[in-house]
Amino acid sequence: METINNLYQKYLKRKKTNDFTPFVKKSQRSFWGNVILGLFLLLMGFTFFFPVIYMVSQSLKPMNEMFIFPPRILVSNPTLDNYRDFVNVLANTVVPVTRSLFNSAFVVVIGSVGHIVIASLCAYPLAKYRFPGSAFCNQLIVYSLMFNATVTMIPNFLTIAGLGMLDTQWAIIIPGFASTLGLYLMKNFMEQIPDSLMEAAQIDGAGYVRIHFTIVMPVVKPALVTAFILVFQSFWTNTGDKFIYTEANKGFAYVVQQLASGKVSGVGSSYAGISSASAVIMFAVPLVVFLIMQNNVVSTMATSGMKE
Amino acid sequence: MAKPKYQISFKRRVQLTLRDMKRSVPLYVMIAPFMILFAIFVVYPVLKAVWYSFTDYNVLEAANFVGLENYRKLFLDDSIFITAIKNTFIIAVIVGPGGYILSFLLAWMINELPHTIGSVLTVIFYAPSMAGSAVITVFAQIFSNDSNGYLNAALRNLGITQEAILWLSDEDYVIVVVILASLWMSMGVGFLSFVAGIKGVDEAQYEAGAIDGIRNRWQELWYVTLPNMKPQLLFGAVMTITSSLSVGGVGDSLVGFPSPNYASHTIVNHLNDYGSIRMEMGYASAIAVILFFLMIFANMLIQKLLRKVGT
Numbered sequence: 296m297e298t299i300n301n302l303y304q305k306y307l308k309r310k311k312t313n314d315f316t317p318f319v320k321k322s323q324r325s326f327w328g329n330v331i332l333g334l335f336l337l338l339m340g341f342t343f344f345f346p347v348i349y350m351v352s353q354s355l356k357p358m359n360e361m362f363i364f365p366p367r368i369l370v371s372n373p374t375l376d377n378y379r380d381f382v383n384v385l386a387n388t389v390v391p392v393t394r395s396l397f398n399s400a401f402v403v404v405i406g407s408v409g410h411i412v413i414a415s416l417c418a419y420p421l422a423k424y425r426f427p428g429s430a431f432c433n434q435l436i437v438y439s440l441m442f443n444a445t446v447t448m449i450p451n452f453l454t455i456a457g458l459g460m461l462d463t464q465w466a467i468i469i470p471g472f473a474s475t476l477g478l479y480l481m482k483n484f485m486e487q488i489p490d491s492l493m494e495a496a497q498i499d500g501a502g503y504v505r506i507h508f509t510i511v512m513p514v515v516k517p518a519l520v521t522a523f524i525l526v527f528q529s530f531w532t533n534t535g536d537k538f539i540y541t542e543a544n545k546g547f548a549y550v551v552q553q554l555a556s557g558k559v560s561g562v563g564s565s566y567a568g569i570s571s572a573s574a575v576i577m578f579a580v581p582l583v584v585f586l587i588m589q590n591n592v593v594s595t596m597a598t599s600g601m602k603e
Numbered sequence: 604m605a606k607p608k609y610q611i612s613f614k615r616r617v618q619l620t621l622r623d624m625k626r627s628v629p630l631y632v633m634i635a636p637f638m639i640l641f642a643i644f645v646v647y648p649v650l651k652a653v654w655y656s657f658t659d660y661n662v663l664e665a666a667n668f669v670g671l672e673n674y675r676k677l678f679l680d681d682s683i684f685i686t687a688i689k690n691t692f693i694i695a696v697i698v699g700p701g702g703y704i705l706s707f708l709l710a711w712m713i714n715e716l717p718h719t720i721g722s723v724l725t726v727i728f729y730a731p732s733m734a735g736s737a738v739i740t741v742f743a744q745i746f747s748n749d750s751n752g753y754l755n756a757a758l759r760n761l762g763i764t765q766e767a768i769l770w771l772s773d774e775d776y777v778i779v780v781v782i783l784a785s786l787w788m789s790m791g792v793g794f795l796s797f798v799a800g801i802k803g804v805d806e807a808q809y810e811a812g813a814i815d816g817i818r819n820r821w822q823e824l825w826y827v828t829l830p831n832m833k834p835q836l837l838f839g840a841v842m843t844i845t846s847s848l849s850v851g852g853v854g855d856s857l858v859g860f861p862s863p864n865y866a867s868h869t870i871v872n873h874l875n876d877y878g879s880i881r882m883e884m885g886y887a888s889a890i891a892v893i894l895f896f897l898m899i900f901a902n903m904l905i906q907k908l909l910r911k912v913g914t
Contacts, residue, residue: 325819328820329715332712332715335712336709336712336713336716336724339709339728340724340727342787343727343728343730343731343787343790344727344728344730344731345741346731346734346737346738346741346742346787347730347734347738349741349744350734350738350741364747364749364751365744365747365749365751365752365753365756366744413636413637413640414637416633416634416636416637417633417634417636417637417638419633420630420633420634421634424627424630426623426624426626426627426630426631427620427623427624427627429630432634432638435641435646436641437841437902438895438899439641439645439646439649440841440845441841441844441845441894441895441898441899441902442649442652442891442895443849443871443874443891443894443895445874445875445878445879445887445891446652446655446874446878446884446887446888446891447645447648447649447651447652448648448878449662449884450647450648450651450652451644451648454643454644454647454648469640469644470640470644472637472640473637473640473641473643473644473645475641475645476792478637479838479841480792480796480838483796483834483835483837483838484796484799484800484803484834484835486834487803487834502629503629503630503633504629504633507633517799517800517802517803518796518799520799521792521795521796521799524795525792528733532735574737577735577737578730578733578734578735578737581733582726582730585726585729585733586726589722589725589726590722
């Protein structure tokens with residue numbers, strides 16, 4: 296039997312070399328427990344993923360299979376025609392699609408990065424320090440998540456109009472910065488960082504901002520990534536239809552929405568194929584970002600050793 | 604809170620606060636950019652909406668102060684609102700705890716798996732949230748009124764029912780459909796934060812737990828994992844409260860608005876009715892204020908429960 300002290304020394308040694316494979320076996324996992332777990336997850340995974348499978352299968356169907364009822368999940372003659380049609384229609388819009396894609400990219404990049412920087416800078420002091428007003432700000436942020444947006448829309452519209460941001464991308468970006476969801480998420484993760492980590496840096500003479508970027512942000516990377524995905528998704532799907540009126544200023548989400556409802560050209564069921572292809576494409580973009588980000592989280596997990 | 608034994612004079616307290624504020628100037632500078640935008644785009648509109656709730660504002664004409672008239676009407680004259688409250692409670696009581704526990708359990712199970720499989724599963728569970736409204740068309744197929752709809756056909760083949768159930772039109776069933784669809788979509792941001800939170804629990808804690816005599820994964824869950832991720836549990840709770848008490852859009856797209864005989868009419872449906880269809884902003888704001896207090900109340904309750912975790 297190793298003594299606890301020995302184990303601790305061993306742990307410290309491993310910590311130095313960043314080796315975090317567990318060296319004491321975790322509490323026992325029974326074989327049957329694993330089997331039940333696996334089966335349950337498989338079942339749940341299928342259930343939750345079913346709508347996505349359906350969506351993809353629908354987009355691969357030729358027109359004569361699309362309207363069979365009840366819908367079949369397996370496509371007998373899978374085709375990419377719907378995607379081809381989707382691209383063809385987009386290639387012939389009055390406002391070039393590159394323009395709306397650029398608009399979307401502008402909003403998504405500036406919005407997401409800006410939000411993460413501004414919100415994380417605010418989350419760190421609120422999570423780790425007490426100063427006059429901090430408790431009040433914390434309460435305000437939690438409560439703000441609970442107010443329905445329908446009734447705040449009109450005051451918001453008037454503010455945005457008053458600031459002269461109507462019909463520009465800023466009408467989507469700037470209010471998006473103030474979304475509290477990502478901030479609240481990051482703040483909750485930052486509360487777990489041990490004080491000693493920051494005190495050490497403070498003794499070394501680092502200021503708050505420097506501690507934030509060199510210590511806090513790397514430690515809470517899983518939260519940053521999650522917040523990024525959320526804010527990315529909300530900007531990507533934001534059609535901005537209440538604030539942007541000039542066609543050339545509209546984003547990709549708006550074009551796709553119009554296309555899916557058959558407003559760009561043509562109407563009715565002949566557009567069902569394009570509509571289902573567009574749903575998959577709108578979904579695929581955040582999914583790819585999510586996958587890239589997920590991968591990134593894996594490589595940064597070693598920093599969790601910084602926790603006490 | 605216990606009263607301090609000695610009294611600090613008001614003047615001294617102001618002095619102390621000012622001193623603290625002076626020391627915290629860099630912190631104020633850090634939070635300023637967000638807090639200013641937050642004040643303009645979140646706090647101000649909310650305060651404005653609270654003010655509207657005491658007026659007869661209808662977007663076109665200037666608002667007239669009417670006192671508590673909107674609230675009186677809501678509780679005494681509007682029987683549909685009472686139905687909406689009842690339905691919201693039924694939905695929230697099932698979808699809230701159900702979705703919360705399910706997303707935690709799934710996140711925890713994912714963590715037990717090898718890393719790659721776990722990551723794939725995380726994506727699979729979260730995917731419906733990313734697909735957004737596209738998912739709802741699938742529910743419409745599953746719960747189709749047609750006797751050959753997925754669910755009806757399955758029930759018939761299993762010999763449970765003889766005739767098709769009108770899932771999307773029958774007063775008795777629409778709320779069931781709304782609940783099931785909401786549960787289906789409950790793997791949202793709370794789930795993601797659970798996954799990240801569980802990963803963040805230090806291995807050393809589990810090792811210490813094993814030394815202290817934790818025998819199986821259930822004990823490990825209760826004594827090590829849960830207490831170590833309280834911030835995430837809290838975050839998930841707030842998300843669950845806000846989403847389960849504002850179920851409404853799913854019903855709109857599945858069973859239509861208004862739902863058959865208001866059988867799945869929720870507070871948010873009622874709010875949207877007045878806020879974006881009838882444009883009675885004052886009345887809609889009063890509904891929003893009531894919903895806001897319901898959520899705060901639920902939040903206090905849950906926080907009390909969460910304090911018991913790991914003890």
